[in-house]
Amino acid sequence: MKLKGRIWKFGSDVDTDAIISARYLNQSDPKVLAKHVMEDERPEFPQKVRKGDMLLAEKNFGCGSSREHAPLALKAAGISCIVAKSFARIFYRNGLNLGLPLLESSEASEMIREGDQIRVNLTTGEIFNLTQKKKFFAKPIPTFMQELIKDGGLIRHLRKSSRLPEKKRF
Amino acid sequence: MRKALITFAPCPMPYAPCPMLHIRKKNMKAKHPMTITEKILAAHAGKKRVCPGELLNVRIDLTLANDITAPLAIKAFNEIGAKKVFHRDRVVLVPDHFTPAKDILSAEQCQVLRKFAKSQHLTHFFEIGQCGIEHALLPEKGLVLPGEVAVGADSHTCTYGALGAFSTGVGSTDLGAAMATGRLWFKVPESIQFIYYGKINPWVSGKDLILFTIGAIGVDGALYQAMEFCGETIQRLSMASRLTMANMAIEAGAKNGIIEPDEITLQFIQPRAKRPFRIYQSDKEAHYAGVKEYNTSKIHPQVALPHLPSKVKDVREIGKTEIDQVIIGSCTNGHLDDLRVAAKILKGRKIAPSLRLIIIPATQEIYRQALKEGFLDIFLLAGAVISPPTCGPCLGGHMGVLAEGERALATTNRNFRGRMGHVQSEVYLSGPAVAAASAVKGRICHPEEVVKKG
Numbered sequence: 001m002k003l004k005g006r007i008w009k010f011g012s013d014v015d016t017d018a019i020i021s022a023r024y025l026n027q028s029d030p031k032v033l034a035k036h037v038m039e040d041e042r043p044e045f046p047q048k049v050r051k052g053d054m055l056l057a058e059k060n061f062g063c064g065s066s067r068e069h070a071p072l073a074l075k076a077a078g079i080s081c082i083v084a085k086s087f088a089r090i091f092y093r094n095g096l097n098l099g100l101p102l103l104e105s106s107e108a109s110e111m112i113r114e115g116d117q118i119r120v121n122l123t124t125g126e127i128f129n130l131t132q133k134k135k136f137f138a139k140p141i142p143t144f145m146q147e148l149i150k151d152g153g154l155i156r157h158l159r160k161s162s163r164l165p166e167k168k169r170f
Numbered sequence: 171m172r173k174a175l176i177t178f179a180p181c182p183m184p185y186a187p188c189p190m191l192h193i194r195k196k197n198m199k200a201k202h203p204m205t206i207t208e209k210i211l212a213a214h215a216g217k218k219r220v221c222p223g224e225l226l227n228v229r230i231d232l233t234l235a236n237d238i239t240a241p242l243a244i245k246a247f248n249e250i251g252a253k254k255v256f257h258r259d260r261v262v263l264v265p266d267h268f269t270p271a272k273d274i275l276s277a278e279q280c281q282v283l284r285k286f287a288k289s290q291h292l293t294h295f296f297e298i299g300q301c302g303i304e305h306a307l308l309p310e311k312g313l314v315l316p317g318e319v320a321v322g323a324d325s326h327t328c329t330y331g332a333l334g335a336f337s338t339g340v341g342s343t344d345l346g347a348a349m350a351t352g353r354l355w356f357k358v359p360e361s362i363q364f365i366y367y368g369k370i371n372p373w374v375s376g377k378d379l380i381l382f383t384i385g386a387i388g389v390d391g392a393l394y395q396a397m398e399f400c401g402e403t404i405q406r407l408s409m410a411s412r413l414t415m416a417n418m419a420i421e422a423g424a425k426n427g428i429i430e431p432d433e434i435t436l437q438f439i440q441p442r443a444k445r446p447f448r449i450y451q452s453d454k455e456a457h458y459a460g461v462k463e464y465n466t467s468k469i470h471p472q473v474a475l476p477h478l479p480s481k482v483k484d485v486r487e488i489g490k491t492e493i494d495q496v497i498i499g500s501c502t503n504g505h506l507d508d509l510r511v512a513a514k515i516l517k518g519r520k521i522a523p524s525l526r527l528i529i530i531p532a533t534q535e536i537y538r539q540a541l542k543e544g545f546l547d548i549f550l551l552a553g554a555v556i557s558p559p560t561c562g563p564c565l566g567g568h569m570g571v572l573a574e575g576e577r578a579l580a581t582t583n584r585n586f587r588g589r590m591g592h593v594q595s596e597v598y599l600s601g602p603a604v605a606a607a608s609a610v611k612g613r614i615c616h617p618e619e620v621v622k623k624g
């Protein structure tokens with residue numbers, strides 16, 4: 001599974017309040033959440049983010065609350081993949097459950113720059129920086145998690161594997 | 171030219187070969203020593219022994235969701251195609267974040283919970299008036315017991331580790347699956363042992379110990395791991411202080427925080443428990459990924475500076491920091507013990523005229539007890555406002571949101587940028603003693619500046 005996108009770069013310990021503030025959590029409409037995603041961290045982000053863009057962060061991305069609204073907002077805003085040095089535990093689980101690919105690589109996190117074009121191969125964990133012509137490797141996502149991402153998250157995966165009729169989620 | 175870099179980043183859920191292997195090899199009859207966390211997970215996966223890194227399909231004793239996370243969990247539950255929850259006594263819904271409903275959208279979220287609770291005949295849906303902040307309410311009602319596995323769509327679900335349970339936060343999709351099946355997969359975490367010894371200084375509580383610890387190891391110091399709190403100091407610690415410590419394990423990135431049950435636990439839990447429970451203890455030879463020891467006689471009241479719970483300082487090193495608002499409450503420090511400490515300091519005193527003090531008893535029962543013991547009168551006379559039980563300002567919801575440039579000192583657990591309101595506001599974290607004393611002074615101070623002897 002291959003993805004291509006432009007990088008938005010963030011620092012360490014980006015918390016879930018920064019991803020989506022609690023002031024928008026009196027509802028859970030992904031479209032509304034996407035309009036405010038990352039706005040406290042980078043006010044221009046919700047307007048400028050394009051479908052397929054990727055996030056790059058340092059350590060402990062998504063720390064703090066368990067709000068699934070955080071990965072949901074990023075996904076709804078068009079983010080196709082997040083590469084970081086490390087992820088907070090609940091965010092990691094939530095991301096994969098929603099079908100948002102997350103990759104861990106220290107080198108990629110350090111070397112890739114804002115605006116670089118990246119190609120990611122989820123099967124091999126290969127991260128190719130098309131702008132700088134450099135290659136990095138993240139630990140590949142386990143096969144069953146890849147299935148999950150391909151199916152669009154845990155629920156769709158569960159429905160598919162139990163042969164239940166597909167229902168539109170969002 | 172630079173060569174392409176090949177790197178193998180650590181797996182976020184690393185698999186480590188069982189550290190106990192050599193012991194077993196030496197003596198096949200020898201027991202497989204395990205930590206309390208490993209034992210509870212093994213028992214819930216129907217296994218005799220488990221090792222860190224192992225993937226388990228775990229039986230869940232209790233699931234929890236609130237007015238923010240339950241609507242998405244219920245959606246997931248329906249989308250799975252589930253018709254009935256796995257057990258109507260074991261699926262708990264607590265509308266506590268934006269309640270009493272702060273606006274129409276919040277009211278509609280609560281409605282989703284109410285309808286679901288009704289249609290599924292849930293035993294434990296807590297309407298306001300019987301409600302409270304989930305992580306104070308569940309222990310109080312005896313809904314989580316030692317040796318159990320609890321998951322909640324709220325990161326501070328790790329609080330119940332104070333009772334000797336394995337409990338951890340998950341997202342709404344996971345929770346929807348758990349509500350439907352009563353099971354969830356987990357990777358067995360490695361455990362780190364935190365040993366506290368020595369005397370406890372005046373005005374120091376569990377909050378100061380956990381802030382100190384997070385300051386020492388950082389916000390990802392226990393990422394994916396279990397924090398096991400032990401040592402003579404912990405054995406002397408009240409249940410409220412233990413709950414506070416386990417509550418903030420997530421602030422160090424931990425999967426769970428846990429304390430072995432003892433006399434104090436049993437005194438707390440026995441009158442509340444409505445079903446049998448089991449006590450687990452770590453084996454002496456159990457393997458730990460690390461051991462940290464702290465001499466508590468060197469720990470004084472602590473304060474976390476904006477914008478991370480790990481930016482911790484001794485309160486005496488803070489310097490002159492004036493504040494606009496003090497909040498005493500939350501799942502971390504809204505217990506009766508916390509209000510008692512605050513009342514001791516505020517008795518016969520007035521808060522600084524430049525400042526607002528908001529006090530939020532964490533549950534209806536705590537509110538009632540505080541009223542009975544005269545704390546509420548002390549607070550009102552001091553110039554505080556008392557809120558009904560709610561998360562309220564802790565997450566910038568309502569009941570005391572901050573304006574641009576304002577600075578608050580709160581007994582809550584997170585001080586991320588914008589957590590309590592405007593993105594240009596600041597949150598400092600402390601225990602109830604420092605919070606109450608600082609409310610009197612108008613600036614962050616050691617309680618001894620207000621009260622001579624603790």
Ligand code: SF4
Pocket residue numbers: 267303304305324326500501502560561564565582583
């Ligand atoms: S009091 Fe604060 S930290 Fe605790 S559950 Fe409520 S919002 Fe979360």
